Amino acid sequence: GLVVTRDPGRVPPAFVPDVEDAETPLHEIKRKGGDLRYCQKCSHYKPPRAHHCRVCKRCILKMDHHCIWINNCVGHENYKIFLVFVLYAATASFYSLALMIGGALHSVPKDEQSGIDSPRKSLVICGVFVCVMTLALSILLVWHVYLILHNKTTIEV
Ligand SMILES: [Zn+2]
Ligand SMILES: [Zn+2]
Numbered sequence: 505g506l507v508v509t510r511d512p513g514r515v516p517p518a519f520v521p522d523v524e525d526a527e528t529p530l531h532e533i534k535r536k537g538g539d540l541r542y543c544q545k546c547s548h549y550k551p552p553r554a555h556h557c558r559v560c561k562r563c564i565l566k567m568d569h570h571c572i573w574i575n576n577c578v579g580h581e582n583y584k585i586f587l588v589f590v591l592y593a594a595t596a597s598f599y600s601l602a603l604m605i606g607g608a609l610h611s612v613p614k615d616e617q618s619g620i621d622s623p624r625k626s627l628v629i630c631g632v633f634v635c636v637m638t639l640a641l642s643i644l645l646v647w648h649v650y651l652i653l654h655n656k657t658t659i660e661v
Contacts, residue, residue: 513565
């Protein structure tokens with residue numbers, strides 16, 4: 505909820521780069537440091553580390569990536585909320601994985617004879633799904649912890 509509603513960090517329309525940059529002609533600013541400094545789609549200057557999102561159709565401050573799950577950009581303003589969300593989701597899937605393993609170990613062997621719809625079989629399907637979820641979320645979490653430690657965004661790697 506919060507990540508979706510919270511603005512990822514809009515570039516102020518009046519943003520003008522430092523005096524140094526302003527003295528440079530526009531076409532020379534464009535590829536300074538391998539990074540576009542002027543957004544032609546928004547027709548304004550981009551602060552350092554800001555990127556244009558094609559999906560949101562605007563520039564995002566310290567943009568990390570456009571998240572398809574929340575249909576919003578993850579940037580400067582909502583990065584912490586995003587990270588807490590990932591942390592909670594990872595913890596939840598670890599917890600359900602532990603519950604599943606516990607459930608599987610304690611299930612009665614009789615279930616195996618009761619056919620296709622046995623609780624054990626659905627537990628296995630669920631288990632595989634939770635395993636994949638836990639793995640994906642763990643990778644995502646480790647990846648972002650790595651990025652924070654190196655002060656980088658997904659775009660800048
Ligand atoms: Zn833009
Ligand atoms: Zn976006």
